[in-house]
Amino acid sequence: MPRDSFIPTERGRANEIKRRIYAKEASTYDRESDFIERWLFGTEHRSWACSRAVGDTLEVAIGTGLNLPYYSMDARLTGLDLSPEMLAVAETSAKRIRHPIRLIEGDAQDLPFAEHSFDSVVCTYALCSVPDDARAISEMNRVLKPGGRLILVDHIRSSVAPIFWLQWLYEFIPRRTKGEYATRRPSLHVMSGNFQIQARDRMRAGIIERLVALKLT
Numbered sequence: 001m002p003r004d005s006f007i008p009t010e011r012g013r014a015n016e017i018k019r020r021i022y023a024k025e026a027s028t029y030d031r032e033s034d035f036i037e038r039w040l041f042g043t044e045h046r047s048w049a050c051s052r053a054v055g056d057t058l059e060v061a062i063g064t065g066l067n068l069p070y071y072s073m074d075a076r077l078t079g080l081d082l083s084p085e086m087l088a089v090a091e092t093s094a095k096r097i098r099h100p101i102r103l104i105e106g107d108a109q110d111l112p113f114a115e116h117s118f119d120s121v122v123c124t125y126a127l128c129s130v131p132d133d134a135r136a137i138s139e140m141n142r143v144l145k146p147g148g149r150l151i152l153v154d155h156i157r158s159s160v161a162p163i164f165w166l167q168w169l170y171e172f173i174p175r176r177t178k179g180e181y182a183t184r185r186p187s188l189h190v191m192s193g194n195f196q197i198q199a200r201d202r203m204r205a206g207i208i209e210r211l212v213a214l215k216l217t
Helices: 009-025 029-041 045-050 084-097 133-143 161-171 186-191
Strands: 056-060 076-081 101-105 118-124 144-155 195-203 208-215
Touching: 009 029, 009 084, 029 084, 045 118, 045 144, 045 208, 056 133, 076 084, 084 101, 118 133, 133 144, 133 186, 144 186, 186 195, 186 208
Parallel strands: 056 076, 056 118, 076 101, 118 144
Antiparallel strands: 144 208, 195 208
């Protein structure tokens, strides 16, 4: 029986909407992301995140595989995404750069892996669109080995009040039509959980936050 059969109806509906949206966006996603990162977020954060991954590494919401060129060839990669269309693009990218990877269709809120499966879990620019980001972080914690690294980069609510209100206004429509949020702060869930923060910083008027956290037990 498909895993989605076990997902509560509301989450299943949200996932189906996202699958349809991502199916349409898969062919243009790389170009749009490149534009946004060059002009708004900065282009250095993907390499920052991937260079800190070691050992058996899971990338949650791998999308089209934009992070693949930045991983060490020693990293043993598994990539998960909700969209088969996005995964198809990621598979092509992995073959082009000759980096072995296992690609799996799945939900960040219900990871299809056993406890203590990975040395590193990476997630970039994705927790803004997961319906329940706290649950997704809890799942990342579950599949990490004790001492394993959680590595996150995301756009968050700005620390500058006028920019925050602009984000809130911008978010008003996307969060209702696409389930995207601009004012979340995933690191708060990490700091309140079973992790020790190893590195954390904010930049770009506080709209980008990145962190490395170690799982305690």
